[in-house]
Amino acid sequence: MRYYSTRSEREATAAEAIARGLAPDGGLYVPEALPHLSEAALRALCAADYRARAVAILRLFLPEFTETELTRFAAAAYGENFDDPAVAPVRALDETTSFLELWHGPTCAFKDMALQMLPHLLTASLKKCGERRRVCILVATSGDTGKAALQGFADVADTRIMVFYPHGGVSDVQRLQMVTQEGGNVAVSAVNGNFDDAQTGVKQIFGDGALAARLSENGWFLSSANSINWGRLLPQIVYYFSAYCDEVNAGRIAMGDALNFVVPTGNFGDILAGWYAKRMGLPVRRLICASNENNVLTDFIRTGTYNKNRPFHVTASPSMDILVSSNLERLLYALSGSGEETADYMRALRETGRYTVTAPLLGKLQSEFSCGFCDDDRTRAAIGAVWRTHRYLMDTHTAVAYQTLCDYRRETGDQTPAIVVSTASPFKFCDHVLAAIGGSADAPGVQLIDRLSETTGIPAPAPLARLARRAVRFDGCVERADMPRAVERFLA
Numbered sequence: 154m155r156y157y158s159t160r161s162e163r164e165a166t167a168a169e170a171i172a173r174g175l176a177p178d179g180g181l182y183v184p185e186a187l188p189h190l191s192e193a194a195l196r197a198l199c200a201a202d203y204r205a206r207a208v209a210i211l212r213l214f215l216p217e218f219t220e221t222e223l224t225r226f227a228a229a230a231y232g233e234n235f236d237d238p239a240v241a242p243v244r245a246l247d248e249t250t251s252f253l254e255l256w257h258g259p260t261c262a263f264k265d266m267a268l269q270m271l272p273h274l275l276t277a278s279l280k281k282c283g284e285r286r287r288v289c290i291l292v293a294t295s296g297d298t299g300k301a302a303l304q305g306f307a308d309v310a311d312t313r314i315m316v317f318y319p320h321g322g323v324s325d326v327q328r329l330q331m332v333t334q335e336g337g338n339v340a341v342s343a344v345n346g347n348f349d350d351a352q353t354g355v356k357q358i359f360g361d362g363a364l365a366a367r368l369s370e371n372g373w374f375l376s377s378a379n380s381i382n383w384g385r386l387l388p389q390i391v392y393y394f395s396a397y398c399d400e401v402n403a404g405r406i407a408m409g410d411a412l413n414f415v416v417p418t419g420n421f422g423d424i425l426a427g428w429y430a431k432r433m434g435l436p437v438r439r440l441i442c443a444s445n446e447n448n449v450l451t452d453f454i455r456t457g458t459y460n461k462n463r464p465f466h467v468t469a470s471p472s473m474d475i476l477v478s479s480n481l482e483r484l485l486y487a488l489s490g491s492g493e494e495t496a497d498y499m500r501a502l503r504e505t506g507r508y509t510v511t512a513p514l515l516g517k518l519q520s521e522f523s524c525g526f527c528d529d530d531r532t533r534a535a536i537g538a539v540w541r542t543h544r545y546l547m548d549t550h551t552a553v554a555y556q557t558l559c560d561y562r563r564e565t566g567d568q569t570p571a572i573v574v575s576t577a578s579p580f581k582f583c584d585h586v587l588a589a590i591g592g593s594a595d596a597p598g599v600q601l602i603d604r605l606s607e608t609t610g611i612p613a614p615a616p617l618a619r620l621a622r623r624a625v626r627f628d629g630c631v632e633r634a635d636m637p638r639a640v641e642r643f644l645a
């Protein structure tokens with residue numbers, strides 16, 4: 154299978170696409186065609202465990218990788234590091250609603266599903282491309298990605314990882330998760346500034362040719378672990394198939410019945426993986442894109458105009474506080490079939506902050522996607538209501554999706570069985586969750602972990618419960634201008 158850039162349609166192999174991340178023309182890599190799974194293949198998946206399901210899907214897209222390699226990667230990525238043997242278990246709420254829990258990995262958020270796999274795919278891809286230098290991953294994070302990337306790359310041979318986060322700009326729990334990270338190849342630093350400062354700093358480092366040359370002489374090159382890399386998107390297709398199989402195995406649907414998925418969306422990576430699964434033959438009726446008050450995508454799917462010129466809201470679901478959903482570019486390319494058209498939209502976005510898609514493209518989009526959004530008040534109300542009625546505890550991101558599903562069902566009457574994609578443990582956002590179920594949230598985040606556990610009788614995930622007792626390893630803070638020097642020191 155070959156890969157193409159969404160902008161110039163230049164070709165690459167799977168290993169090249171993963172090793173490069175971004176295409177040389179600034180576009181994203183997409184597979185030339187989507188493999189189709191027959192019903193027999195789907196039945197075979199139903200009989201397999203999560204690791205075998207992952208191998209079966211990944212190998213369709215990665216011809217240069219052997220089944221033995223992929224089996225080894227899946228065993229390492231989805232093993233004891235997950236606290237549930239099902240890896241991504243599905244929990245039924247009522248007759249037609251289930252949650253797909255993607256937060257049983259080491260950092261308690263769904264980014265583990267991809268970032269536990271990416272280091273294996275990336276290091277193997279670099280070898281296949283003949284790269285001799287070692288790779289240093291640089292990440293600017295607003296919270297979840299930094300920790301998940303650290304955990305994924307910790308002690309991976311021939312790699313290092315350095316994470317920058319905005320000083321005072323991440324939650325107490327998120328900061329402690331990062332600064333207590335173990336591993337001999339990791340570094341974490343605060344940046345004096347906000348998330349944009351940290352991200353701009355990292356982008357400048359990537360664009361610094363002189364720095365790259367100096368690092369290269371010492372055998373290093375820099376790469377990124379963000380969600381534009383095909384190696385991060387691909388592992389996410391697996392859990393849509395896995396969830397479907399689990400619903401069949403539980404007798405909640407019959408093989409061939411359609412499901413709806415509702416996905417709490419930020420960068421559009423998670424829901425795009427669901428659309429790929431649908432195009433590969435998974436019986437999915439509608440993909441419902443759920444947003445918080447930063448509802449750029451709701452407006453886009455309703456009107457065909459993407460417009461990021463609007464106020465930015467800091468919400469209770471911070472991992473969805475995004476105004477530019479970079480993975481949407483892959484969908485635009487697939488639906489328009491044109492690199493030129495996609496490049497035009499992206500240029501308009503860069504220059505004016507907005508673009509409007511053609512009527513045929515909007516028609517295709519609306520034939521598969523629905524959308525909705527939910528503000529913080531309704532998010533908290535949903536957490537409280539589901540807790541009181543079902544004794545099921547949702548985090549804020551999951552609650553946005555759940556409430557959007559309720560709205561969708563009321564507006565459309567579509568009662569197709571639905572899966573709510575649950576992206577974080579409620580213990581990661583204790584303050585909002587406690588407040589939502591009537592508790593008090595007047596203490597630092599780590600203390601609230603115990604309080605939420607006592608209030609609900611639900612044990613906190615082990616990695617979070619241990620947090621308060623772990624030693625802080627990284628207490629440094631740099632000015633933005635000093636970030637390049639911090640990277641050079643780390644790699645010296």
Ligand SMILES: *Cc1c(COP(=O)(O)O)cnc(C)c1O
Pocket residue numbers: 262263264297380417418419420421422423424472473550576577
């Ligand atoms: C990253 C994240 C999301 C958004 O996922 P996208 O792939 O960026 O759309 C939703 N919820 C949580 C908890 C996340 O960490």
